[in-house]
Amino acid sequence: MAQEASSSTSSKTISLKTGDGEIFEIEASAAKQMKTVQRLIDDLGDDITIPLHNVFSKELPKIIEYYKKDITGEITKDFEAEFVKDLNDDEVKVLFLAANYLDANKLFEFLSQNIADRLESKSVEYVRKYFGVENDFTPEEESKLREERAWSFRGIKEDE
């Protein structure tokens, strides 16, 4: 059978354009891991620059870095720890939203866990602010609940 050059060989790179107009390159095999990107490639072809309106130049390089490691099978616990080490809680949130938009499952799962881990020792007030939730308990209702579950409130760090 004639060997036809396939348009999805692993050495091919795809150009991605962020919402703020910057262009980044990614290997086709890494792009495959982001289902949104792959769908756009399937629709628009892999020769044009794929527009990603909801991802910005702050996040995309980080995501590319993650999937570069993923395609070589090098994602370890140490790598993941290092990957999020210098990100603050808001930066992780934005990255998580980007991973969701890109339908990048592995990164999405990892960041879900990371955000959950970060919230482990945070106060209820912090969690409300972080997710933008309004407290609709009355002060009496809330103090009653806290009393009932006093055991779960031991060991909270001071909000940073």
Next chain:
Amino acid sequence: MSSPPAKLRVQPDDESPAILPDELITEVLSHADVKSLMQMRCVSKTWDAMISDPKFVKLHLKRASRNPSLTLFLSKSRIDGDNNVVPFPVSCLIENPMITLPNDPYFRLRDKECRYVIGSCNGWLCLLGYSSIGAYRQIWLRFWNPAMHKMTEKLGYIWDNILGLYTHFKFAFGYDELSETYKVVLLILDEARNRTNVQILSLGDDMWRSIQSFPAVPLPFRYSNPGVNDVVYLNGSLNWLALRDSFRSIGVYGWKNVNVKEFVIISLDLGTETYRQLMPPCGFDEMSPVEPSICVLKDCLCFSNDYKRTDFVIWKMEVFGVEESWTQLFRISYQNLQSMHLDFVDLQYSQWLPLHLSDHGDTLILANKQERQAILYNLRDNRAVRTRITDDIQWFSAKVHVESLVSDILKPQVHQP
């Protein structure tokens, strides 16, 4: 202004930071630990409802199952049954085999009027306690979810002639998905007739019920405490390795005289409350002085046996119930299980029990009957590392346990549409 429908978060204004939509909040929370989630129930009324919703509890349980613990059973005093059980995350154990267990009174069984852990299912531990009154013993069960700080009253009372407990009874605990109830099974060994009589208790009911007996006797026959791992819960069934005949001919040295063909796995379906017999792998064709066993690894029923006293073999039933699907999973030479610290114990003659296989399939946690420490066996480079825990842990009683939000196991687990 009319109030918007209750949401997990409010509509943001243009200056507010990135806000996660509801589905993403649920996703994040499903990864959180139980303690945090109990705090987060105070965030708002909607969050309170969401975290206690049965669908969320089920999702959270599914996630938590990927990161289980082992219940480490410590006997502080053999005389008065002062035992502790500490759930310890497997991931921590693998990362650092040298741990010090917390000496927290929260983990004392005596304060709960119990002595042993019979089983663990969906975050709940089934505890057993007893007291002696004259020539009789009253036995009871109690259920405890350590993560939720929830415990039931004592229930399921039975009476037993004082000699009976350790040699004639076996308890098992599991969840029936069909009726959405938790059940406890009591096996009463009828040695004379080579049969096992079975009673079952559905949690929420008052009484034990008799169900069909089976013509085999589960292993082990003699063991040190009712908390020893002698049953496997898998996919709504309870499974025991048993012997059809020759029970009477097994003495202390009698294993070699047993015909391999007499081993059978009795599988009790908790839904239909009927059992079927499953044959062990046909590759297990030669008896040895060492007793074989069954366990669960990676959600599959596994069978493990000694091979000619040179290797420890583990088989996996790829498709549950299909005997042709038995495949050899690992064959580990005893030489590799010996670590650099030489022991006087001849490990080839003692029993091994696999406890857990790590997510990526590279670390196997194994217990040995003779040893105080468990072994973390790296399957990639065939290296064994021993745990270094100063407490005296009974590894053969370690149960795989997960943290769960399941708050009430005495009521049918109703699923909302």
